[in-house]
Amino acid sequence: MFRRKKNNQPRLVYASYGVDTEQVLNILRDIPISVHCWQGDDVTGFDQPQSLSGGIQATGNYPGKATSYEELMQDIDKAFSLIPGRKKLNLHASYAIFEDREFADRDQIKPVHFKKWVEYAKKRNLGIDFNPTLFSHSMADDNLTLSSPNPEVRQFWINHCKQCIRISEYFAEETGIPCVLNIWIPDGYKNTPADRLGPRARFKESLDEILSIPYDKTKVYVTLESKVFGIGLESYTVGSSEFCLSYAKEKGITPLLDNGHYHPTELVSDKISSLLLFHQNLALHLTHSVRWDSDHVVLLDEETMEIAREIVRSDALNRVFIATDYFDASINRIAAWVLGVRNVQKALLCALLEPSAKLKALQESGNFTKLMVMKEELKTAPFGDIFAEFLRREQVPLDYYKEIETYEREVLMTR
Ligand SMILES: C[C@H](O)[C@H](O)[C@@H](O)C(=O)CO
Numbered sequence: 001m002f003r004r005k006k007n008n009q010p011r012l013v014y015a016s017y018g019v020d021t022e023q024v025l026n027i028l029r030d031i032p033i034s035v036h037c038w039q040g041d042d043v044t045g046f047d048q049p050q051s052l053s054g055g056i057q058a059t060g061n062y063p064g065k066a067t068s069y070e071e072l073m074q075d076i077d078k079a080f081s082l083i084p085g086r087k088k089l090n091l092h093a094s095y096a097i098f099e100d101r102e103f104a105d106r107d108q109i110k111p112v113h114f115k116k117w118v119e120y121a122k123k124r125n126l127g128i129d130f131n132p133t134l135f136s137h138s139m140a141d142d143n144l145t146l147s148s149p150n151p152e153v154r155q156f157w158i159n160h161c162k163q164c165i166r167i168s169e170y171f172a173e174e175t176g177i178p179c180v181l182n183i184w185i186p187d188g189y190k191n192t193p194a195d196r197l198g199p200r201a202r203f204k205e206s207l208d209e210i211l212s213i214p215y216d217k218t219k220v221y222v223t224l225e226s227k228v229f230g231i232g233l234e235s236y237t238v239g240s241s242e243f244c245l246s247y248a249k250e251k252g253i254t255p256l257l258d259n260g261h262y263h264p265t266e267l268v269s270d271k272i273s274s275l276l277l278f279h280q281n282l283a284l285h286l287t288h289s290v291r292w293d294s295d296h297v298v299l300l301d302e303e304t305m306e307i308a309r310e311i312v313r314s315d316a317l318n319r320v321f322i323a324t325d326y327f328d329a330s331i332n333r334i335a336a337w338v339l340g341v342r343n344v345q346k347a348l349l350c351a352l353l354e355p356s357a358k359l360k361a362l363q364e365s366g367n368f369t370k371l372m373v374m375k376e377e378l379k380t381a382p383f384g385d386i387f388a389e390f391l392r393r394e395q396v397p398l399d400y401y402k403e404i405e406t407y408e409r410e411v412l413m414t415r
Pocket residue numbers: 038043056131184225227258285293325
């Protein structure tokens with residue numbers, strides 16, 4: 001077990017555990033990470049003057065935020081040039097581009113409003129994921145959308161989600177890469193409700209109607225994201241974990257787990273294996289939640305590492321859709337993207353470098369002492385060198401901070 005001390009080449013260290021770093025680097029390069037566009041402008045979008053609602057909040061006032069699609073694309077380009085490996089672009093419906101076209105409200109948006117994004121993605125060989133935007137809109141002022149008691153409001157949002165499925169199909173057809181369409185609603189109440197069942201029954205009915213439209217299930221993967229509470233919606237959340245998991249199972253859609261959407265001591269890493277036994281696919285929003293759904297930048301913390309380990313150990317890299325979801329407005333937004341996505345990749349790399357068959361065998365044979373020793377030893381194995389090699393092969397600089405400083409000075413500060 002301690003043979004690795006004899007050699008100092010990182011590749012040989014892992015070889016001594018039976019891990020082939022070449023194979024690992026090839027796998028890592030091909031894991032698509034869906035990068036959320038909304039880090040670039042604090043979830044503002046282009047289609048509404050409304051400020052951010054839905055019980056979420058981007059705090060901070062760091063200068064240089066993107067205020068147009070051109071700026072956002074420029075910033076995503078900068079961030080992507082500093083992130084190795086395969087990426088997808090994750091858009092929200094509120095990022096529709098109208099320009100000289102007539103404005104279309106959310107229930108009327110069409111593929112044409114995303115043509116520029118498709119051109120952008122195709123030029124860069126990127127797939128696109130999508131999200132209906134059921135917040136920051138006058139029809140969602142009371143944070144009730146698909147569960148609203150008002151049938152007109154419900155119908156507006158049902159139509160919005162249907163249009164989003166059609167747009168997702170267009171993304172998949174144009175890019176040749178399937179689109180993950182994630183439905184998340186903010187609906188809930190600040191105080192203890194008198195009726196918990198009614199709103200959930202209406203949400204269920206609305207989802208049934210949305211999913212009744214025909215769409216190609218090999219091109220569009222509909223996911224449903226649950227939540228525990230939102231700001232100002234602390235006492236009741238319509239789309240709770242139990243609701244979303246049950247609904248996804250019944251309808252054969254994919255559950256989405258955002259690791260900021262659980263009680264602070266609940267771990268998404270522990271949920272993955274259970275869900276993989278019952279669902280063909282699973283989707284994740286990775287974030288760093290500090291005390292609550294704070295949407296901080298993903299760090300290389302123990303839970304991020306454990307989530308990655310669970311995916312890899314379950315041999316589920318091709319069944320789990322991995323996306324980032326955070327919005328930190330207190331630091332350079334490009335750095336936030338690069339740092340968070342690289343941390344997801346670092347966590348995946350660590351997981352891939354783990355001799356998981358050996359560790360499982362130790363658990364099976366009840367050798368918990370050796371298991372603990374080996375796991376702890378692996379923590380100080382030289383995975384940073386392997387990551388540096390990954391960056392070198394991908395022609396991405398190890399030290400990206402300098403580039404970000406230059407971009408901040410030359411581009412962000414002139415806005
Ligand atoms: C903007 C996103 O859709 C949003 O963050 C959602 O995914 C979420 O996590 C809400 O808390």
